[in-house]
Amino acid sequence: MSDIDVEAVEEVDDEGDEIDESVAIDATDSDDTEVEVTATTTDLPDGVDAPEYVLYGGKGGVGKTTMAAATALSSAAGGEATLVVSTDPAHSLSDTLDTDIPARPTRIREGIPLWAAEIDPDAAMEDGVFGADGEPMGGMGDLGDQLGPMAEMLGGIDDDDEAGLGAMMGMGGSMPGADEAAAMRQLLEYLDDPRFDRVVVDTAPTGHTLRLLQLPEIMDSMVGRFMSIRQRMSGMVDGLKGMFGGGEDDPDPSADLEDLRERIERLRAVLRDPDQTDFRVVMIPEEMSVVESERLVGRLGEFGIPVQTLVVNRVMESVDDITDAEIDPEWIVTPNLEDCEFCQRRWQVQQDALQAATDLFRSRTVKRVPLLADEVRGEAALRVVAACLR
Numbered sequence: 001m002s003d004i005d006v007e008a009v010e011e012v013d014d015e016g017d018e019i020d021e022s023v024a025i026d027a028t029d030s031d032d033t034e035v036e037v038t039a040t041t042t043d044l045p046d047g048v049d050a051p052e053y054v055l056y057g058g059k060g061g062v063g064k065t066t067m068a069a070a071t072a073l074s075s076a077a078g079g080e081a082t083l084v085v086s087t088d089p090a091h092s093l094s095d096t097l098d099t100d101i102p103a104r105p106t107r108i109r110e111g112i113p114l115w116a117a118e119i120d121p122d123a124a125m126e127d128g129v130f131g132a133d134g135e136p137m138g139g140m141g142d143l144g145d146q147l148g149p150m151a152e153m154l155g156g157i158d159d160d161d162e163a164g165l166g167a168m169m170g171m172g173g174s175m176p177g178a179d180e181a182a183a184m185r186q187l188l189e190y191l192d193d194p195r196f197d198r199v200v201v202d203t204a205p206t207g208h209t210l211r212l213l214q215l216p217e218i219m220d221s222m223v224g225r226f227m228s229i230r231q232r233m234s235g236m237v238d239g240l241k242g243m244f245g246g247g248e249d250d251p252d253p254s255a256d257l258e259d260l261r262e263r264i265e266r267l268r269a270v271l272r273d274p275d276q277t278d279f280r281v282v283m284i285p286e287e288m289s290v291v292e293s294e295r296l297v298g299r300l301g302e303f304g305i306p307v308q309t310l311v312v313n314r315v316m317e318s319v320d321d322i323t324d325a326e327i328d329p330e331w332i333v334t335p336n337l338e339d340c341e342f343c344q345r346r347w348q349v350q351q352d353a354l355q356a357a358t359d360l361f362r363s364r365t366v367k368r369v370p371l372l373a374d375e376v377r378g379e380a381a382l383r384v385v386a387a388c389l390r
Helices: 064-077 091-098 121-126 141-155 162-168 178-191 206-213 214-232 234-243 257-272 285-302 341-362 378-390
Strands: 024-026 034-036 051-056 084-088 116-120 197-201 275-285 307-313 364-369
Touching: 051 064, 051 257, 064 084, 064 091, 064 116, 064 197, 064 275, 064 307, 064 378, 084 178, 091 378, 178 257, 206 285, 234 378, 257 275, 275 285, 285 307, 285 341, 307 341, 341 364, 364 378
Parallel strands: 051 197, 051 275, 084 116, 084 197, 275 307, 307 364
Antiparallel strands: 024 034
């Protein structure tokens, strides 16, 4: 997909690559247990007008997961091998798709090429911040092997105690952002997996997303600290090499860390390229949500990440006012703006917010998704949302 240099995910199932023209109404979880999904007459758009990476961001509770799931369904319906992945620690992708979703990419639809994964930061941390299957000091290869015993001599820590490394580095406790770094490591693997034509990301709420984007700077700082420690204690490190089987021909112990930093830098370059990435901000039609979205767009701009699309969710208008797709009549329920005073007042609040959003984001594409009377859960509801996002 891109030039991000990472290994492909081995857990993805290669079976069933032939695409069925019809959208399947069955789903399977990681245990191959069938899940019933209600059939509907609502059109599911075949494909989406978007680059290979689509990220949905915004404040918690605005509907990012719903938009990501609907977009992924449309993408897969068009024949594009699509992975939808959630980085939000409070996962709701399984609930939205009405299918159990594991931490590793798993195919969840038989008739269309759709995979899903919910990244579990705690599980990712079991492999260490930088991977390598639980090697000392978070899987940092020889550097961890050397610094682990040294740190134990200096302060008394276990080989796999990353908190000791943080204290040794002057961080005062556990490594800041370690769980987010571990989640980013997994996301890097998925984004560059050649099995997927498109990856749709349901990001964590605003604060978590921005911290992920700051990881390159964190990595620079960490590499600098490690190199400084190594230089100041070069004699002790050389002695430890002999004690623990190292030699002069050993590879550079910082290579793994440098490699991860380079991957993250390449990822950020991809995020900055509008031809490869569409970062979509989701909001609801309320003043505070508009303000929050404006701040997020501004912060993303500081990172050089363009926002091309905004999605206003839960607008109190009829579905058929938004899309000309064939919608199951069951979903066309419009608030009574003539006789319901509550509806009238809420609609005025939304109108003011919509006008503010239109003025602020005039140069960007703004899509509207109506407030549906029923819970947005399962494929029937997601088809309606997908039709509005088309």
